[in-house]
Amino acid sequence: MSEKEYNECVTLHADNVYRFILKNLRQEEDARDVVQSAYEKLWKNRDGVEAAKSKSYLFTIAYHQMIDHLRKMKRVDLRAEFREEAKISDKPVSQLKAALEVALARLNDTQRSLVLLKDYEGYSYAEIGQIMELTESQVKVYLHRARLQLKNYLVSLENLI
Amino acid sequence: MITRDNYEEFFLLYIDNELSVSDREAVERYIAHHPDLQEEWTALLHCRLLPEEQLAFPDREALYRTLTPEEGEDDLPRFSPDLSIVFPDKASLYKEEEDRRIVWLPWLRIGAAAVMAGIVALVVLLAGNKNISPVTPATTATLYSSGTRDKVGTRDAVVTKPVVHQQPDKPVISARKEKKKELQSRQGEQDVQKETGPERPDNKDLVQQEEHHDPTPVRPTDITATRAADITVTKVVVTTPNVHSGDAVAALQGGIPKEESSxxxxxxxxxxxxxxxxxxxxxSAESPVPGKGKLRGLFRKVTRTFGKTADRDNDGQREVLVGAFQFALK
Structure with a gap:
């Protein structure tokens, strides 16, 4: 991977990686640090990375650094989640997008990453399995469970309203 | 084939875009034929997340990198030396090392002079000692008076027969025992000689070891013959290295049986x-060392030389002679 290819990777994929990390961490500063460190690592290892696989390599690095960051910071705060749930319950159902954000936040880290990689980046099961170090069948099962959770949340919310 | 049991999986695979075109069409036909599943199908379609394009990385410029010269790649410009630029006054830079002077230290001069003087003194000393060496080749005779050390040569002292060169020195104690035995035997021999007189040249001289005044061990190699009438003592030194004392005795006897000998x-x-x-x-106690005799002889010569010269008085002025040099003592 040359300097030019690396900079093209920045142009094409920096926003994608940032969105993926930001949706998981929900903290802009943390997401920015993770993306910067991911690109730093890509630069150091550019000699062993092919340009065609630079995106999946970048997402893989970013995903693992995000997991490490989550474990380190332990930012899971159930009380905050309950407050968000209460807020959403106050909003009208038409705000489907916001409800979906809340439903996404209720997923665990693996499910959320699976959904984001699938819907945001359009990766196949196999590619997601490479990034997240899962088998293709695991990706399929975990992702389907996540979809059903999201659907059930949205359906239950509609019933309440 | 989509059924009531597996439709949910087909719906999820459709949303995940993991179905082929034909399967997608099959799902769409199944939904159309089953309107009771339309609500569930709509809920699943709402669960798909759409990328938020407005979310962009805020500091993308910081991620761009350019290679530094140290990291350089082949396509980076490289500098090559401009050989046309030369130093104009190179001759002024050449240096020559100054001549080195040898500085002699005073003590070196003194040391060299002392070494030279020592060598000269040693050469002169060795040359002088050769003339007064008491160890002479075979059949040389040196006569000493019993009271003095002046040389006195007599015709009677010359002995032509090879006598003895006995093996090395013994301790003083054993030598003195031998002296006592010799004195006793000499006394008896003189008595016999007075009665009978000398019969053969072998028996003419009594064998006697030289009595030394110095405390050094008496060398049994010296066999001296004395005449009872004369006061002089004849010292006969015969250096025949490999002759055993027993052989010497046999030589003295000249083949005469022991009972008939004197x-x-x-x-x-x-x-x-x-x-x-x-x-x-x-x-086991005294191992003969050939070099020891020579070395000790050398020391004895040196001490003898010093002893002789140190005792000399010259008009009341005490002087010391060392080899060929004469020093006045204050």
């Missing part, structure tokens, strides 16, 4: 037998 010869024979016994006893 009393002096028999005494000498007994002495040699005793000496052999002492040698057997002392063989």
């Amino acid at each position: 009393f002096a010869t028999q005494a000498l024979q007994r002495e040699n037998e005793d000496h052999d016994q002492d040698n057997n006893i002392l063989v």
